[in-house]
Amino acid sequence: MTFIIVRRLLLSIPLLFIASIITFVLQAFVPGDPARTLLGLNATTAQYEALRESLHLNEPILVQYWLYLSSALRGDFGSSIFTGEAVLDTIGQRLPVTLSLIVAATFVATVIGVLFGVFSATRGRVVRRIVDVSSLIGNALPNFWVALMLVAILAIGMGILPATGYTSFADSPSGWATSLILPVAALSLGGIALVAKVTRDGMLTTLELDYIRTLRASGVSRGSLIWKHALRSSGIAVVTVIGLTLISFVSGSILIENVFALPGLGTLIVSATNKHDVPVVQGLAITFTLIVIFTNLIVDVVYGLLNPKVRIR
Template identity: 45%
Template sequence: MMLKLVARRLAWSVPLALVASVVSFVLVALLPGDAARSLLGPNATPEQLDAARQQLGLDQPLWVQYGKWLSGAVRGDLGSSLINRQPVAEQLNDRLGPSLSLIIGAVLVATLVGVLLGVRAARRGALGRIVQTGAIVGLALPDFWLGLMLVVLFAVKLAVFPPTGYVPLGENPAGWLNSLVLPVVTLAVPATAVIAKQTRDAVASALDQTFVRTLRAAGVTEFSVVYRHALKNAAIPVLTVIGMVFVGALGGTVAVEFIFAIPGLGGTAVQATSAHDLPLIQGVVVYFTLIVIAVNLLVDVAYGYLNPRTRRS
């Protein structure tokens, strides 16, 4: 049954990836700018620009360009960058690690802290009001402002963490962890607020159910009631918001990677868009789409594990 669920979700992922590639291809083509101009510079003559567009295939109709790209993409060939002529897949593979390190780290921190805060606040009282207020404040803080404040405090004044840069895990695990602390916290703060509020509401609702009163009357410890029964009952809405947080973190990496000079997919997307580098932008869209599909699939599998009835949906 679980294999059928996975197969159905993967089948739905194919049209999703196709639609995402078409939409991004058209939108990028409509943006002002010219890859030939970015490549040759502002002093290029019209003849030179026309020759560059012809060489790059930019003089062809948009549907022809997309068809050529798609025919290569289904074979695993995402083409080459229009600007540096390097294979897109190689460039993005080099930048995938930093982005995933940042996103996964932020989601793990947000999930751990958010769930613990939410469960504690579910019993209402002062902590519940603090979590409610903290969620509003956390969501209102812009990523770029929070990142800059953390750099000023912990990198400039206290000199505890490096202000910018990324150290690969294979080179220096301690340096890798040290370089990720500030960007992970920057990305995790609003995510923690969302998860904490959802956990608080879901667990509080579960604690009001009849089965909880029955468990307490039977002498089950409060810890077991909350963490083994109420939290499990509230797990599906919490998992939903965690999946949404992960997907939302993909967009948040753009600002965070720029602030902390992390060579990830978000910064690459910004650079490719400014240069009108269509193959590189399409490659980023493909990678982001595959990440979203993988996250949604994991969430669906978790749904099926927690609630067997969802396996048939």
């Protein structure tokens, strides 16, 4: 197990480097000039050039990246060009919002998806057809469209839940949960459908294996066959799709946060990109990459727990 963790961590080093340089280069091609945005249209040419020099915007792109990388390796990710606040502080303030959304959506997609998948695998063809249709619909509907429909129906039309805004857990646990219901529902819909279908397909294959028939003939209870043996044997495929679902929620959260006006990393990256705030965009790219790396690490560890053979590879 230790080897799996160490290998994943070592592989993450070049991944972080590649993600940072790609983000930095692509950001250079985004239209806009932070110096011009800061000074406005009435600034003189001398003021404009002086600000660009102080921000190192007049340097070649590789020089700019080297200056950023050398600071980042010392733990200094810079400050926002517009607010002057340290990038790590800005991200730290907003990270709990995004993590709450992603983790809650993953939990909902996992629990409901696995239950639907097991139910459809053990209840006949009609239920399987329903899961297939639900899976197609869930994957076909864009999550931002689902979010807008939920707002229109449940928030504006019925007034049951708040349309926008976020309440921190420290301020009010109930308010925190209420503010996340609609965003989590919109984000997790496609994940529920996908997890349900993969669980169903894996269960159907496993239930036809010889050792399951042997256990059934030996008098093992139906519940034990389904939940202890069949679901565990299907666990590798289910865990894989859950990991992929969580990673997809990282990008999906950007749209959802902007629809529901949540003060998370999604709204921050849109604002920073529009302003050409390079230090903030770079910090967010590293943060999202770390979330993906951590997710893959958890998946690898769960693989080892489900299949001992993985631990010795």
